[in-house]
Amino acid sequence: MKNVVFYGGGNISQAIIEGLLGSGFNKENIFYVDRNTTNIKKLKKLKIRSFKKNNNAKVDLFILAVKPKDAIDAYKEILDKYKNPKVISLVAGIRSKKYINFNKKIQFLRAMPNTSSKHGLGITAVFNSSFTKNNLKKVLIFLNKVGIVITVDKESNIDTFTGIIGSGPAYFFHLLKSYERKLLTISNGDKKMVNEVMSNLMKGVGMSIEKNTNLDNLITAVASKKGTTEAGLKYFKSNKLGNIFEKGLNTAIKRSKEISNEF
């Protein structure tokens, strides 16, 4: 993929663009279409060019990255202006069929990334609807520049991914707010130190998982009999924190399925 256009240049586009730039992808080959002045300012700061001002560039890939409520209109704008575009949709919920029904010849697929793409640590699920084998390969190589890519062969699995991975970073940020509150009390409000502590905690957890996939063994290695960890875990278990968390994930997956019926 040489020239790519982010149609909608908000949170997720900016995360992917920053990841692409970090991977060495040439900023000259990235364009955006957006209407929101705050997002346009941020994209300009990244030195990304407006596609509307450079619309004679040959486009290899459109990346649809607007909110579900705007998705069909934005998609129609792409189809109206460009002949046989290749489109990947990052939009939650809305099924491939809705887009492909406009023109069955379009190469279209759904990708569900997360904002960790910004750091090259993204996780993107891909469901291919109508890309040719050769072009799909190119898309996977492209997405691979910002993290790992997982292809799924059932579109409903994209909903699961949306609920647990697309939304995933926010759940951990939410949990970390409890850490932040506690740490601020013991660091005289030193926010920089607090951030460093939380970041190392998360990085350490990540590295442990990479080396050892048995989560129970990892827990046992921290929790000694009658110790502090055991006391904390006991409280979490008796209050069914695991169940509550899982129910939250299921609610998010359900919401992704509902969105599809709304638009």
Ligand SMILES: NC(=O)c1ccc[n+]([C@@H]2O[C@H](COP(=O)([O-])OP(=O)(O)OC[C@H]3O[C@@H](n4cnc5c(N)ncnc54)[C@H](OP(=O)(O)O)[C@@H]3O)[C@@H](O)[C@H]2O)c1
């Ligand atoms: N954020 C994430 O972590 C994440 C992760 C995975 C997938 N996604 C999916 O990615 C999509 C975008 O999410 P986001 O958080 O990046 O949204 P966002 O921050 O709101 O960005 C969307 C941008 O597109 C602009 N836009 C909408 N319709 C347009 C049009 N027709 N022409 C030009 N610009 C248009 C919006 O402008 P206005 O503000 O003026 O409307 C906004 O600047 C969503 O469907 C979401 O489900 C997001």
